[in-house]
Amino acid sequence: MYTATLDAPIEFLKGVGASRADLLKKELGISTYGDMLTFYPFRYIDRTRFYKINELNPDLPLVQLVGRITGKExxxxxHKKRIVAKFTDETGTIELVWFQSLKWVDDNVQRGKVYIAFGKPTLFNNTFSISHPDLENYPRPATVTGNLTLQPIYNSTEKLKKRFLDSKGIQKLQRLLIETHLREVPETLPAYILEKYRLAGRREALLNIHFPDNPSALQHAERRLKFEELFFIQLMLLNSKQVRTLKFKGVLFNSVGARVNTFYKDILPFALTNAQKRVIKEIRMDTQRGIQMNRLVQGDVGSGKTVVALMSMLLSNDNGYQACMMAPTEILARQHYASLVELLGDQLVKVDILTGSTPKKKREALHAGLEDGSIDILVGTHALIEDKVKFKNLGLVVIDEQHRFGVEQRAKLWRKNTIPPHILVMTATPIPRTLAMTVYGDLDVSMIDELPVGRKPIVTKHLFEGQRMRMFGFMKEEISKGRQVYIVYPLIKESEKLDLLHLEAGIEQMRYQFPLPDFQISIVHGQMPNVDKQFEMQRFIKGESQIMVATTVIEVGVNVPNASVMVIENAERFGLSQLHQLRGRVGRGAEQSFCILMSGQKLSKEGKLRLDTMVKTTNGFEISEIDLQLRGPGDLAGTQQSGVLDLKLADLVKDQVILQEARNMVKDIFEEDPMLELPRNSLLSAFLRRKNQGISFDKIS
Structure with a gap:
């Protein structure tokens, strides 16, 4: 049923009103009583410790003292007017100073009375003072909502503070809400789950997250609410997976035919790694089950995902179905197309490409070829999802770098066949295990965790600006051996103009160090027309230029085995994942390759850790775990766009154990009760019904 009170607009809470409610919604996304209750403190100040005045030092953040007001003037x-009070305990005296609300201080702060003073101590002329201290009567009275031994601190904004909704103002609203409406909060987890994991009830948890009596109560509240967040994410993901399994039949790829066998035995120019063989076997088994495959293939840069995708598409062709491969950018789509053509030649199947820049005449021929079935494999960008693009019989969709596509875009591809095609998702961005369990929790995950035989690990060095001439000397050495070099500049402050100026300064330096006609330099950046980008890239690919100076447009989609050096300028400005992607542009041939990270002398602690990590390891999965710790889940793998990780309390780095418990619990529930029909799972089925109708979490009872 509907819990009307928790759905009540926040303006009806005493002390809020229409204008404050509007501000709370705009600034913090708080619209209802339920939203307010789940707006949690971000930290707590321990009010259990009382300092003596002679223990104070200016490095202490916030202190609590008990003393008597012995003077006030x-x-x-x-505008220079202030009130200064002498505050004394048995060990000394400090000053309490107020610059605002002077009338209130004059009327209410009394000489001779004992108070608890709380604030930041400052030392000036050998005298300690606290400006605008919190003052409470001593002894502190007990209250219904905790005695504030652990004081909650809430995020606020400048606009809210002007309307007296700083942390303390929000705390007052939370107290009032809890005192008047806590009893109406419904339980959302079945009793058997609470019992199994010894979790607090929801009301108790909400009380103790806002106003904990002690650290133990706070810990129990956090555990309960974190479990709840992670549990319901897993419930939605695994339910989605289950519904798809039950609802969507899959085309059957019963036989491995001539195309796969011929390619594997006669055309493939290298041996597959054991990891590639394992993943192909998993795909083969998926496509024989009669249900739609939804598999994620994770593989580090250069691990051979394209060959796995090609063999899967040939399997589709062998069974009478077409296949398509969708990439997020035209550069990457063209790179995939070139790789497939290079591997296949004009044998076995007809491969074609469709992008936004495909001419109209060519498009018409493409559309006809797709509809009559003469095109077996189509590579493309978002152009593939246009309504005009119709397949005769689409059996497999390969999506590269899925996080760059919206849910609706992907769904359009599913609808291009009567029976939804199998879905194979590829990513070269290694995803930490915990993130894969949440963002891709509804997919089966395969990992290609081996590099092809003969690939040498890339040697990575970190050089400072003062070592630039050494870097130029090394570049010249490699070019003299017939090798090629990338030099990549970052986007600075997301400004194309600044980026371009920075890039141009770098090009001037390059031309001075590497003059014509001995050296040719290709230049590629985001502001160039596509045709110019393609021209410059082709020059580099053909070996007509030795150096490519670029912005991050080459992060994915450029494969030049002869390029052996990647120089990343201002490397400290890049995230770990991006550095790893850029490094993966080299090391694609049999020769030893190098990555040089150039940085300024001054590095932040995080910047140093990122560069040290790159020097220490080439393992993308190790790098992704450190990246998760540094950046948090919201910035990784497009999770903000996907909307999956709307976590208010749980932390995927710190709460891996709780996440695993939650996922295991959901798995057990679905194994026992796939349709959630048992009475004890009625809360869970109600949650999913409400979610499907777009009704918020706190309206479930």
């Missing part, structure tokens, strides 16, 4: 005139 008003000093100064007009």
């Amino acid at each position: 008003t000093i100064g005139e007009k």
